[in-house]
Amino acid sequence: MNYHWHWSILVEQPYLSWLAHGLAVTLTLSGLAWLIALPLGTLIAVLRTGPWKIGRVIGACYVRVFRNVPLIVQMFLWFFVFPEVVPKTFGFFLKRQLPFPEFTMGLLCLSFYSASRLAETIRSGLETAGSGPKNAALASGLSYVKTYRFVLLPMAFRLVIPPLTSEFLAIFKNSSVALAIGVLEITAESHQIESFTFQGFEAFTAATVLYALISLMCLILAGLFKRYLSNAGGLGAEVAIK
Amino acid sequence: MSSFDWTVITRNVPWLWAGMQLTLLLTALAVVGGITVGVLVAICRLSSWKPLSLLAKIYVDLFRSIPLVLAVFWFYFMVPIITGQPVGPFYSIVIAFTFFEGAYFSEIVRAGIQGVRRGQLSAALATGLTHFQAILHVVLPQAVRSMYPLLVTRSIIIFQDTSLAFVVGLTDFLTSANIIANREGRPIEIYCFVALVYFVVCYAAELGLDRTTKRVTR
Amino acid sequence: MIMIEAVDKWYGQLQVLSECSASIDQGEVVVVCGPSGSGKSTLIKCINGLEEFQKGQITVDREPIKSASTNIYKLRSKVGMVFQNFELYPHLTSIENITLAPMKVLKRSREECVQRARKLLQQVGLSAHGEKYPSQLSGGQQQRVAIARSLAMDPIVMLFDEPTSALDPEMINEVLDVMVDLAKSGMTMVVVTHEMGFAQRVGSRVIFMDAGKIVEDRKCPDFFSNPNSDRAKAFLSKIVKH
Numbered sequence: 298m299n300y301h302w303h304w305s306i307l308v309e310q311p312y313l314s315w316l317a318h319g320l321a322v323t324l325t326l327s328g329l330a331w332l333i334a335l336p337l338g339t340l341i342a343v344l345r346t347g348p349w350k351i352g353r354v355i356g357a358c359y360v361r362v363f364r365n366v367p368l369i370v371q372m373f374l375w376f377f378v379f380p381e382v383v384p385k386t387f388g389f390f391l392k393r394q395l396p397f398p399e400f401t402m403g404l405l406c407l408s409f410y411s412a413s414r415l416a417e418t419i420r421s422g423l424e425t426a427g428s429g430p431k432n433a434a435l436a437s438g439l440s441y442v443k444t445y446r447f448v449l450l451p452m453a454f455r456l457v458i459p460p461l462t463s464e465f466l467a468i469f470k471n472s473s474v475a476l477a478i479g480v481l482e483i484t485a486e487s488h489q490i491e492s493f494t495f496q497g498f499e500a501f502t503a504a505t506v507l508y509a510l511i512s513l514m515c516l517i518l519a520g521l522f523k524r525y526l527s528n529a530g531g532l533g534a535e536v537a538i539k
Numbered sequence: 540m541s542s543f544d545w546t547v548i549t550r551n552v553p554w555l556w557a558g559m560q561l562t563l564l565l566t567a568l569a570v571v572g573g574i575t576v577g578v579l580v581a582i583c584r585l586s587s588w589k590p591l592s593l594l595a596k597i598y599v600d601l602f603r604s605i606p607l608v609l610a611v612f613w614f615y616f617m618v619p620i621i622t623g624q625p626v627g628p629f630y631s632i633v634i635a636f637t638f639f640e641g642a643y644f645s646e647i648v649r650a651g652i653q654g655v656r657r658g659q660l661s662a663a664l665a666t667g668l669t670h671f672q673a674i675l676h677v678v679l680p681q682a683v684r685s686m687y688p689l690l691v692t693r694s695i696i697i698f699q700d701t702s703l704a705f706v707v708g709l710t711d712f713l714t715s716a717n718i719i720a721n722r723e724g725r726p727i728e729i730y731c732f733v734a735l736v737y738f739v740v741c742y743a744a745e746l747g748l749d750r751t752t753k754r755v756t757r
Numbered sequence: 758m759i760m761i762e763a764v765d766k767w768y769g770q771l772q773v774l775s776e777c778s779a780s781i782d783q784g785e786v787v788v789v790c791g792p793s794g795s796g797k798s799t800l801i802k803c804i805n806g807l808e809e810f811q812k813g814q815i816t817v818d819r820e821p822i823k824s825a826s827t828n829i830y831k832l833r834s835k836v837g838m839v840f841q842n843f844e845l846y847p848h849l850t851s852i853e854n855i856t857l858a859p860m861k862v863l864k865r866s867r868e869e870c871v872q873r874a875r876k877l878l879q880q881v882g883l884s885a886h887g888e889k890y891p892s893q894l895s896g897g898q899q900q901r902v903a904i905a906r907s908l909a910m911d912p913i914v915m916l917f918d919e920p921t922s923a924l925d926p927e928m929i930n931e932v933l934d935v936m937v938d939l940a941k942s943g944m945t946m947v948v949v950t951h952e953m954g955f956a957q958r959v960g961s962r963v964i965f966m967d968a969g970k971i972v973e974d975r976k977c978p979d980f981f982s983n984p985n986s987d988r989a990k991a992f993l994s995k996i997v998k999h
């Protein structure tokens with residue numbers, strides 16, 4: 298092994314600002330994707346378990362399609378194919394006038410993909426919560442919407458906090474796939490540093506440490522959130538009574 | 540670009556098929572290598588010798604906290620430096636997948652092993668088998684039944700993930716398709732076809748899993 | 758053959774064995790009894806090193822268990838053990854259950870082991886059941902296969918942990934008969950059991966345990982006719998009532 302170490306490269310310009318830029322992109326991309334994917338995934342999970350037959354079919358198809366096509370292929374579809382198959386003027390807007398086209402398309406792709414994964418997680422929570430509370434709530438005169446809003450979803454979310462945490466982490470990791478359509482997030486920036494300087498060891502170590510720190514912070518936040526929830530009244534059945 | 544030309548696919552079938560063969564080969568190697576590493580790491584993880592189980596835990600946590608793309612870059616960069624010669628993207632990718640997926644498989648295997656009644660291990664140890672033999676001959680064969688659905692699901696994910704070989708230019712199914720799309724100037728048809736193929740294969744595998752799960756895990 | 762010297766064991770803060778001492782000679786059949794939770798299982802698991810203990814020493818066939826120079830796997834292969842829940846390997850047939858350890862530990866050939874297994878199955882009265890899986894056998898039959906499995910290693914001593922307490926009453930005797938035959942053939946045995954009939958027929962000594970201590974260690978007839986301690990008296994009167 299014959300390698301010339303040069304750790305200080307990580308604090309030299311422009312490489313330091315490349316890394317900082319990559320970190321900022323990863324954080325915003327994943328954070329925004331989470332904000333879109335959580336309500337969308339919840340909606341799909343509710344559709345899948347709800348009383349409306351067409352809704353169940355739509356929910357099932359959504360999950361099936363988005364989970365069975367590789368994320369990188371979905372990125373290509375959003376970036377190269379989507380603008381071509383929509384009405385002409387809209388397609389023109391997407392191709393010519395959209396600000397940050399790579400980032401925006403990458404964000405949409407990551408959000409819709411993550412929603413399918415979140416939907417599965419939340420659905421398993423809804424199914425674990427069981428039909429007992431559902432029937433009890435319906436019997437007490439609550440509508441379907443209110444049953445979900447006040448009884449089933451609060452129960453389900455508390456049940457799936459651990460898997461939701463790892464889904465949250467999965468979004469951070471999956472955001473790296475956006476580099477395939479030219480989004481310069483952490484992994485892409487570290488790869489770029491490697492191509493420019495051949496100091497791959499240092500560059501990839503920096504990226505690895507950043508991801509590890511993100512994971513660690515998420516796990517700590519999830520722990521705090523769980524503690525907050527358990528202070529705010531256990532399993533959530535009480536929420537319905539109020 | 541108003542009209543579609545779907546013959547671009549039929550014209551390029553040999554290239555696409557060659558790419559798919561590489562994708563399947565990669566998947567097979569990654570699954571076999573990943574399960575092998577996964578079993579070894581899981582056994583280390585469950586060892587009563589603390590330093591070994593700690594080391595295994597660090598291995599698993601580290602690989603699970605980084606994206607696969609980064610792992611691919613790591614190995615693509617490191618393998619030639621360690622071996623001292625250029626090995627090409629294929630071997631780098633295979634090694635990257637083996638280690639990366641090994642971390643995920645080890646968690647599946649560990650849960651499976653822990654699901655087997657503790658008395659089975661005691662009984663095996665009581666007859667004089669070593670810890671390793673007891674896990675290999677007595678505990679694992681029983682654990683496989685409960686692990687089966689998770690192992691297959693992970694293998695389907697690996698089949699999809701091999702498409703990330705694109706980032707180092709290995710001509711798997713996606714990269715071959717991408718080359719054709721650029722050469723022929725027909726990205727819409729090609730990418731739709733690629734998505735459809737992945738969907739059909741994965742969905743079929745999913746249905747096959749549903750069908751066989753009851754029989755295997757009975 | 759077995760020397761137990763002042764053994765202490767804790768699970769964390771909880772002391773489960775204290776100052777346990779006993780010695781067992783070649784050919785003896787020692788019955789261990791006592792209330793549930795008194796440490797009987799723990800004690801016999803210490804004898805083949807399935808449980809560690811913090812203080813004292815146990816010597817089997819002149820080999821100390823707690824010693825760096827002792828090969829614990831070799832020692833275990835000389836000590837047979839039969840469990841309350843049989844613990845047959847569900848994925849293997851009777852024959853395969855019996856031959857696994859001799860093949861893997863003693864490196865004997867398959868033919869030799871299978872031949873021996875058939876003889877052992879005959880000895881426990883199950884010649885016709887060699888190709889069956891545990892799930893196809895009754896509890897009594899499973900326990901007899903488990904005994905044959907231990908005997909296949911040619912142990913110099915056999916440990917039994919409540920071998921009949923998971924069995925329906927009509928199956929208890931078929932297992933006890935096998936154990937009586939074994940005792941009469943001169944096998945050294947340590948048997949945790951509440952079957953006092955068995956103790957009176959072939960037992961040489963009774964060890965009575967309570968709260969982690971060996972309270973009495975007596976010749977067999979003496980223990981039943983004239984127990985020393987109040988606790989043993991109370992225990993015996995409860996068992997006889999049933």
Ligand SMILES: Nc1ncnc2c1ncn2[C@@H]1O[C@H](COP(=O)(O)OP(=O)(O)O)[C@@H](O)[C@H]1O
Nearest residue numbers: 768771773791792793794795796797798799800
């Ligand atoms: N793995 C364990 N961890 C903690 N405590 C245990 C464990 N196994 C047994 N014990 C405790 O040790 C004591 C003795 O158990 P055991 O030897 O199984 O009793 P017996 O076989 O006489 O019923 C009990 O109080 C039991 O709760």
Ligand SMILES: [Mg+2]
Nearest residue numbers: 797798799919
């Ligand atoms: Mg016991």
